[in-house]
Amino acid sequence: MTAPSDSLERRYRRLLRWLPTDYRAAREDEMIGVLLQTARPGQRRPDPADAADLIYAVARVWCQRVWCRLRPRLPAIIAAMALLLPLGVALLPGAAGPPADPGQPASLPARFARYSTATGSVSDAPPGRAIALYQHGSEPAQDIVLSADRAAYRQLDLAYAHRAGDDAFDTPAPALLSPDGTRVAVGYFQAKSASLSIQDLATGQVTTHAVPAPSHDWGAGTIPLAWSARGAQVAFLTTTGYNPSASPRSVGDLGILEPGTGRVRTVLRNANVAAVAFAPDGAELAVQDPTRTSLRVIGLDGTTRRLLELPAGMGLPGPAAWSPDGRLIAVAAARVGCPDLHDVSGTSGWCAAGQTRFLDATAQRRPVPPPLSATSRHQLVGWSAADRVLLVGEQDNAGVALVEVGLSGGVRQVSTIPDGGGDTPVGAVQLATGLLGDLHVREPLTPDRGRWPLLWRIGAAIMVTAGIWTALGLLRRLRVQVTAPPAASDAEGSAG
Amino acid sequence: MSRLQEPSFLILTALAAGAQHGYGIIKDVQDLSDGAVTLRVGTLYGALDRLALQGLVAIDREEIVDSRLRRYYRLTQAGAKQLAAEAARQRRQAAAALRRLGAIEILP
Numbered sequence: 001m002t003a004p005s006d007s008l009e010r011r012y013r014r015l016l017r018w019l020p021t022d023y024r025a026a027r028e029d030e031m032i033g034v035l036l037q038t039a040r041p042g043q044r045r046p047d048p049a050d051a052a053d054l055i056y057a058v059a060r061v062w063c064q065r066v067w068c069r070l071r072p073r074l075p076a077i078i079a080a081m082a083l084l085l086p087l088g089v090a091l092l093p094g095a096a097g098p099p100a101d102p103g104q105p106a107s108l109p110a111r112f113a114r115y116s117t118a119t120g121s122v123s124d125a126p127p128g129r130a131i132a133l134y135q136h137g138s139e140p141a142q143d144i145v146l147s148a149d150r151a152a153y154r155q156l157d158l159a160y161a162h163r164a165g166d167d168a169f170d171t172p173a174p175a176l177l178s179p180d181g182t183r184v185a186v187g188y189f190q191a192k193s194a195s196l197s198i199q200d201l202a203t204g205q206v207t208t209h210a211v212p213a214p215s216h217d218w219g220a221g222t223i224p225l226a227w228s229a230r231g232a233q234v235a236f237l238t239t240t241g242y243n244p245s246a247s248p249r250s251v252g253d254l255g256i257l258e259p260g261t262g263r264v265r266t267v268l269r270n271a272n273v274a275a276v277a278f279a280p281d282g283a284e285l286a287v288q289d290p291t292r293t294s295l296r297v298i299g300l301d302g303t304t305r306r307l308l309e310l311p312a313g314m315g316l317p318g319p320a321a322w323s324p325d326g327r328l329i330a331v332a333a334a335r336v337g338c339p340d341l342h343d344v345s346g347t348s349g350w351c352a353a354g355q356t357r358f359l360d361a362t363a364q365r366r367p368v369p370p371p372l373s374a375t376s377r378h379q380l381v382g383w384s385a386a387d388r389v390l391l392v393g394e395q396d397n398a399g400v401a402l403v404e405v406g407l408s409g410g411v412r413q414v415s416t417i418p419d420g421g422g423d424t425p426v427g428a429v430q431l432a433t434g435l436l437g438d439l440h441v442r443e444p445l446t447p448d449r450g451r452w453p454l455l456w457r458i459g460a461a462i463m464v465t466a467g468i469w470t471a472l473g474l475l476r477r478l479r480v481q482v483t484a485p486p487a488a489s490d491a492e493g494s495a496g
Numbered sequence: 497m498s499r500l501q502e503p504s505f506l507i508l509t510a511l512a513a514g515a516q517h518g519y520g521i522i523k524d525v526q527d528l529s530d531g532a533v534t535l536r537v538g539t540l541y542g543a544l545d546r547l548a549l550q551g552l553v554a555i556d557r558e559e560i561v562d563s564r565l566r567r568y569y570r571l572t573q574a575g576a577k578q579l580a581a582e583a584a585r586q587r588r589q590a591a592a593a594l595r596r597l598g599a600i601e602i603l604p
Contacts, residue, residue, distance in 0.1 A: 027541060033564040034518035035537050050536055057538030064545075 005036055007044045012036075015051060018058045020065055082468040086461035106131050106148035106181065106435035108402070112417040113153055113447035119144065120450030121157035122184075126204040127450070128152070129181040131439075134417065134429040135172070141427070143172045145201060148181050148435055151445040155453070156184060158199050158206060164189045176224040176319065178231045181432030183259070185234045187222035190241030194220035196234065198259045209257055211264050213238035221252075225275065226319030228282035229434060233258055233300075235267075235276050235285060250274050250290060256300060267302040275316035279361070280326045286361070288316040295329065295359065306363040314357060317380045320433050325386040328358045328368060332380065356380055356391070358407070369407035378403075382433040390414065390436060392429045400426050414441055500582045503535060503543050508552060508571060508579040515556035515570040518544075544569060552578055 012035050016028050035050070046054070070077065108131055115136045122145055131148035133156065135141040143156035162173030175186045186197045194213030199206045213220035219241035226235045239252035254268040254276070267285070274290040279297075284305060287296045295308040295316065310331060317332035333355045356372040369387075372378075378393035387407045395401040399419035404412045417426045451457065500508065503525070510516060510524035522535050535543075547553040552575030556568040571579070 029565040030518060030567050031537055031541060033566060034522070034540070036564075037519040038522060038537065050538075053536035053538035055538075057542055060538075060542050061545075 005039070008039055008046065009036060011044075011046055012054070015046065015054045015058070018055075019061055023061050023065075078472065079469075082465045082472075083461075086464040086468075087458070104149060105438040105440050106432065107440040107442040108132070108146075108415045109151060109444040110415055110441050111444045112146065112415065113151070113444070113449075114418050115142070116153075116447075116449060118449055118452055118456060119153050119155050120452055121454075122154045122199065122201060123157050123204045123206075124454075125152075125154065125450035126201055127154045128202050129432070129435075130177060130184075130201050131181055131432050131435055132430065133175060133177040133184065135427045136417075136419075136425075138425060141172055143175055143428075145177075145184070148432060150448065152448045152450065154450050156186070156199075158184070158186045158197060162186055162188050162191070162197070174223045176227060176234070177430045177432055178227045179229050179432060179434030180231050181435055183231065185224035185227070185236070185257075185259075187224050187236065188241075189221045190219050191222070192219050194222045194238045196222050196224060196236055196257055198234075207259070207262075209259070209262055209264065211236065211238055211255055211257060212266060213253065225254075225273070226278050226285070228278040229280050229324075230282060231434075232260060233278070233282055235278065237273050254287065254302075265300075267298065267300060275318055275321075277316055277319050277321040277329065279322055280324050286316060286322060286329055290315065295331070297361070297363075308359045308361070308363055310359075311357055317356065320380060320382045320431075322361065323358075323386055324383050324437075327361055327366075327386065329361045330356050330358055330380050330389065332356045356389075372405055372407075379429075381429055382431045382436045384436045384439060390431060400429065402429070402431075414439075499585075500578065502533065503539065504547060504552075505579070505582055506533060507535075507540070507543055507547065508575055509583075511553060511569060511571040512576065512579060515568040517559075517566045517568050521569070547575065551575070 127147040143159040159172035221239040358368040378391040402415040556570035
């Protein structure tokens with residue numbers, strides 16, 4: 001059996017093996033002798049403190065050998081690294097979320113997460129395909145994207161980057177979620193030139209397309225209005241630039257962008273357009289002119305195909321108005337005092353209608369379902385089937401509820417979004433309308449908010465830097481271990 | 497003349513009584529500090545390397561005891577001079593502190 005001292009010596013020698021060869025030749029035996037003299041009787045393993053001290057001694061010798069010349073500059077180097085390393089980590093781009101399983105149905109939580117200033121951005125940590133885009137909070141509001149496959153919440157930072165100015169309360173730019181939830185289209189209220197940006201929610205990549213716009217001293221505004229069902233086209237309105245909180249605009253050129261090819265065409269010039277909705281096959285657009293009493297259905301070349309008579313005071317509730325079977329178009333009573341005509345595309349909070357009716361989209365006077373009546377204000381945001389719609393509605397001053405309503409009866413609450421009080425209202429709720437047919441409701445999970453916002457990360461980096469400096473200071477003090485007087489020590493060997 | 501850190505001061509003090517080997521220095525420093533300071537081996541040899549580089553200590557002799565190398569270190573003239581200067585400086589500071597403590601009568 002190996003004697004304890006042999007075992008201990010072997011372990012000490014293993015530690016000292018890392019010393020430079022010549023130093024080891026000169027010192028190892030001497031140090032081993034002292035180490036064994038200070039050991040307790042029967043001790044087989046080095047004390048952790050002794051081991052740490054020897055590792056530090058090895059590092060010190062190497063330091064003297066290899067880069068001792070740098071020593072005068074060492075504090076500056078350590079200071080720079082202690083600052084630059086955490087900052088570098090803070091500024092590194094985040095990783096994309098896991099790819100969605102194409103066969104997996106989309107899902108919504110039974111209750112959305114609360115407002116949080118710690119929610120990271122789409123660009124830093126793309127969430128993958130989304131089921132919802134909504135506004136949370138105010139001045140500035142957050143545009144929040146919720147993953148269709150997991151509890152990932154992200155701020156749509158592109159909408160904030162394109163935001164209106166201080167005089168418009170930093171309102172995020174108008175943004176529109178694609179039907180399959182994989183992209184968002186983001187415009188501007190006022191920019192030097194008109195453009196529409198498409199951000200991929202799986203990669204965070206942004207593609208910006210210049211679009212034609214009326215020339216004006218106020219610059220241009222670009223409002224995405226509707227995606228076609230397959231996501232091949234985005235209808236948008238270009239206007240003169242404007243302040244969304246002061247002077248809403250609806251007059252401009254209606255255009256269509258094909259994000260896949262970048263092709264842009266102007267469909268209507270100098271038109272008054274409050275909202276549009278694509279037909280399910282993407283071949284027609286329902287266009288609402290707020291000054292007219294009929295809804296105009298046009299081809300993509302701008303020619304009028306038919307006119308649908310509107311009930312008094314009603315208009316398109318948004319881009320999800322057309323039923324997936326192409327038979328019906330929903331219309332709703334516009335709320336009096338609605339701050340922005342293009343509210344549904346995320347411009348200025350929730351602007352709900354009080355009643356929803358249905359028109360025969362073919363104008364052949366076929367029978368249509370009875371109106372949907374609700375005691376509270378609501379807004380149609382999608383269709384889960386040809387005979388079922390999804391509405392968002394107020395919920396006892398505690399946020400909004402998402403409910404599924406059958407056109408022939410039956411109501412099911414799907415989810416709720418808490419508003420968290422007066423400073424964090426919920427608005428401009430959009431759903432990925434192409435994912436609603438097989439939508440599952442999942443239990444709320446702990447939210448994954450991605451990487452912290454940049455300012456939070458920089459703050460954390462500074463804290464880490466301070467921590468590193470404190471640790472370095474402590475390490476210097478620990479070089480000499482100050483202990484209480486030892487008890488009658490069993491390490492008292494012969495001093496020779 | 498640079499100031500000595502506490503472990504260096506205690507090591508030079510230990511060697512002021514005569515040449516000592518590594519373990520002897522550790523024990524002596526423990527005694528000198530009334531058990532408050534325990535030098536670990538890595539720290540001891542780090543300090544000895546530094547003091548040797550500054551010319552304050554030197555190797556006195558080597559012995560083989562129980563088949564193990566035992567190296568003795570001694571204080572150099574420069575080391576004695578620096579230790580004396582440091583001791584005088586500490587004595588002045590201690591005296592000043594004691595005078596003031598005496599003035600407010602908190603000494604036992």
